[in-house]
């Protein structure tokens with residue numbers, strides 16, 4: 001019998017709303033959440049801070065291995081310093097996406113991600129949660145939205161934070177990042193064969209969350225019939 005805690009994976013391209021949906025689904029179920037992209041962003045930040053050559057795959061993997069990270073309800077600290085805002089910046093996300101194809105880095109982050117699987121359950125979002133990290137997940141979602149809808153959401157988020165943003169640049173940037181994630185040899189961005197593809201282009205966050213919760217209620221084990 002599999003005694004591991006249940007996992008719901010939510011994979012998909014940049015800015016498809018995975019993070020928000022994952023947090024809300026986790027809150028609704030009273031489960032923990034793993035934002036795996038944050039680990040790639042934290043590695044990128046560490047590479048910048050320690051002036052590591054992004055092309056030096058072993059040094060980058062070591063940086064991933066040696067991250068001293070603590071996730072807390074308000075955000076995340078790296079080596080004891082609050083970095084929740086800085087890791088969301090576009091240049092950090094772009095570097096994360098350039099580092100992510102490195103197999104040694106992906107291997108270095110694997111066990112760290114799996115350690116998040118604790119009772120009563122985990123909602124994990126990323127690119128390879130359902131295909132590699134939690135292959136045995138109880139429910140796998142592949143969340144998509146068209147590039148324009150995603151760029152509009154990202155643009156609004158940045159402007160709300162007082163950061164200037166250009167929609168066309170964001171669309172171009174997003175397409176480039178998606179292409180890198182889809183085309184890489186290791187852990188490419190693809191739906192797991194048993195994933196449910198959910199298109200959120202025309203859905204509100206609430207509708208998307210409900211969609212996932214409905215799918216989850218269908219995979220819950222049926223209690224034995226009373227006789």
Ligand code: C5P
Pocket residue numbers: 014015036037038040041093096097098100101125126127128129177181
């Ligand atoms: O999801 P987020 O945009 O924060 O992720 C930053 C980058 O990290 C992505 O562009 C992607 O290249 C990489 N990533 C990954 N595998 C994951 C999560 C993120 O390769 N599971």
